[in-house]
Amino acid sequence: MPDRVVQPAARQRRRPTKQGVVLSEELIVATALRLIEEHGADALSVRRLGRALGADPSSLYRYFRHTDDLMLAIADELIGRTLKAWRPTGDWVADLRELGLRMHAGALAQPRAAMLSAHRVTGRAHEIQAVESILGVLRRAGFPDPEAVRIYHAFVDQSLAFGALDSAGTALPKPAREAEAEVWRSTYGRLPADTHPHIAATAPHLVATMRSSSYPAALELLLAAARTRLDHIRAGTVD
Structure with missing residues (x-):
């Protein structure tokens, strides 16, 4: 997944994927987490993620510049889950x-x-x-x-x-x-x-x-x- 910059205003996908869902950062991260637990680090490929989401792999560039950008989002999501119920x-x-x-x-x-x-x-x-x-x-x-x-x-x-x-x-x-x-x-x-x-x-x-x-x-x-x-x-x- 090479570097590729998409302006924030252009990131939101307006049409549903083949599976009837609208892409978002949250959905991509949740799907990547599921795939990682099933397949390990090999899950972090645009091709595999695209298949799991029912979306063209290139559409992921609207949300993440490369797989390391996605990995950082996954790490941050895990932190967020920990903090969710802690006061x-x-x-x-x-x-x-x-x-x-x-x-x-x-x-x-x-x-x-x-x-x-x-x-x-x-x-x-x-x-x-x-x-x-x-x-x-x-x-x-x-x-x-x-x-x-x-x-x-x-x-x-x-x-x-x-x-x-x-x-x-x-x-x-x-x-x-x-x-x-x-x-x-x-x-x-x-x-x-x-x-x-x-x-x-x-x-x-x-x-x-x-x-x-x-x-x-x-x-x-x-x-x-x-x-x-x-x-x-x-x-x-x-x-």
Whole structure:
């Protein structure tokens, strides 16, 4: 999908496609998300999208200059879905906890799209809203601006990284997921204490916990560290 610029006023398609729908950015993004989950990154071609929409592939240039432009729109749509039902309450720890868990759940709901988009910076409306909202939560909590940005950066990167990591596991075929989970019991759970004392001592816990995501625990560790940092700031003991 090469660069191609169409003036905004000319973007709206006035006639329905062969399937009786009127093209829009929202429809194209929703269709692309569905195709990505079915076919992976290969879904982002104008030919495949055109077929799915019942439209001439060239009509997509009215809305997106190229496939990377569409990818940024998809990334921003995922952010928008996360923000849709999230409202800060004034309890900054609870607010960030809820948002982080929503981000992680949103990635698992669209695992292939999450893997493709987690590293992108869109500069679009939903991302801007997210940056503004999270920084607002942190600044209102009392973090100085440099600290607010530092914690914002760690919080978002942690959420996106775990979302992509766990999405990659979710995207594996079920037999492969089950085989990997079984390794903790069949291999690590049977290592002898005389050669691997630490693994042997913790084996029941490894078997019980390593099958699931560690994101909730990692999120709590980050929030606890941020809370301690804020306490030091308020006490004037920060280096």
